[in-house]
Amino acid sequence: MPPIPTSPKTAAQYETELAALPVEALDVAQPGLFELGLAPRYLERLRREAPVHRCAQGLYGTYWSITRARDIEAVELDHETFSSEHAHGGITILSHPEDPQFLPSFLAMDPPRHTAQRQAVAPAFTPDRLAAMAPRLQAWAAEILDGLPIGETFDWVDRVSVELTARALALLLGFPEARCRELIRWSQAIVALPGSPGFPTLAEKMRVLQDCLDSFDAIWEQRLRAPEGEDLLSLLARCPRTRAMPRAEVQGNILLLIVAGNDTTRHSLSASVLAFDRFPGEWAKLRRQPALLTGLAPEILRWQTPVAHMRRTAMRDVTLGGQRIPKGGKVILWYLSANRDAALFAQADDFILDRANARRHFAFGAGIHRCLGARLADLQIRTLWQAVLDRFPRIEVVHPPVRTASTFMHGFAELRVRIAARHAA
Template structure:
């Protein structure tokens, strides 16, 4: 369902009493049936209280400017893991909360983030660009022609996992472990990927044990340019608690995996759903950077980020109490027609394509923005060199999550 279409899901969204609307249902996102609910909230209750949810009551912030106001006010709206962290679920599904710099407030957030920031410096991106291009070319050259295959597995997962292995200097032949750990860390037990909290804890424990070994190797060796070495040697992080190290590992795995991976898949789907835009891109490859930004907005690979109010606050006429859960729905802000012209349309040559909220604002704005954009730009440059058309030949299977907005599978075929 495209944004705002009055299909059955749209009719239900408009008919549901406001106080009964609960947009944080993974099934809505898996069915791509969430759009009309957010349209309703933006129109009728842009700061909306949901009194009943499996993880407790929460406020929804659905308009672009309101999301920005919350995202840039970390004094009142905290990310601290001890208060619940950055997802609506908080630490549910984990035996113990993970600490990571995205779920910290200043000053600790700032010094830990600074420890890993050099890996996405302009100088380092220039070094990585030819590696990304070489791998993208090899991956695309190995794709079957004239037969259906899963784009998510063969391209989106493979290329992002190769990049992650490089960033961590992780054993390349074992790189798919990173994909699995990323998926497990955000999965809801009992919905296909993992069965129980205990299984989730065990698999993440294996991840932490692996990365503890890497830490011990790197901390006793001269500093290098990979993420583990940066954390092991930076003054702000080399003495951090093991639980913080493990949390930062998960943050960097998920941040380096889900956003780029699901935008690569989303770009194929969006261009297929909008063949006029696909033709526009083929006719004018210089539109690739603009197309990448538009796809990041259109896809919104992480649907929300959560904060916790640290004090009673009046916000847009609503009384938010200290301790309340406040959810910023990036997926809704990116469809706000008060800020973005024709927001439900996919337009690759928008006048201001980087006007989107997919990576957040303020101190928590995604540290890897430029790397994600670079990977997507290079991948599409290499695609257009090789293929006139990549056709989606079946329905995508979407992730069962109200946090990760992505795809498990996307069947495609390249014409012979």
């Protein structure tokens, strides 16, 4: 895996590159672009000029960018032509089956193995199960928000987004709540590029990942002996089709569940604060009509798009959007671009709380790989913002957000905010 470049370009250099380079020379998969919030501008140009685009000499090699919603959906619905299989390359632009950072999981599988493993954990996300979780989430949201300082600047990412999603993830996994922050550290390691904050080298990243795997290896052995619980690992241990998985698949699924179980929601909870700050009319609209809270999660997931891309590998020569993609081609589905496609979403760059078709977003993918945890993410976002509505007239963003340097997770490392007052009792 190439590290983050030691001398990243400035925003001005990226802007010059975007304006000056011919479209065939653009490489949108540069971590610095995402860290500076400029990736949507590159993706907009690709949508307009080369919606099926071959980057021949990118930071991560040769790959094809798919940027229009209709083309991304076509690829997602054709899993026989476009494979997710770990052995074929996996699900990210930089994954490789021989790289120890990447392990097989059901998201990086094609049917029938994908189907069997996905079905094993699906009961954790039924409406009844989510209804049982709701009171716990409400209590946590109240506790977290009531502990926030008034009139002082603090980091919303750490104090709120991380705290709520870490507790929810621990509950899902049957992991001790008192140790839930370890899950966030491990999640950060899973998706981190060597050279990013906290993970200066590949060796450091692998050390943290090994801590994670050692902890969950012990938990897995416990679940195999006593799989009666309702947490995700108990479900896997109880199902005959997944109980005997090879250890690499067990570990890969654990890493997947850690990332999928918190990263999308964590970044969306942070993005929602930023969205209401940038579009104050939408905050005023929500305060006048609290029932619009039901539309918040799909629109914030569309507007933010916490998972920037997924990767597929072409299993045959195929023509898409008038372009020939050869067998073995690395195909990158830019969800971040699909969710800003004006052909599907009017005023796509704007956050519109009551957007009529927000649920058509691609933040959770489409087809057989659509995220199982979509309803849980929706529940966490609604629960937190109902608690915010009950407590605070406004949350002010006081500094530009610190974004993650990643082409995969499109999120926030820090968001400094200030709450001036609480609602009167």
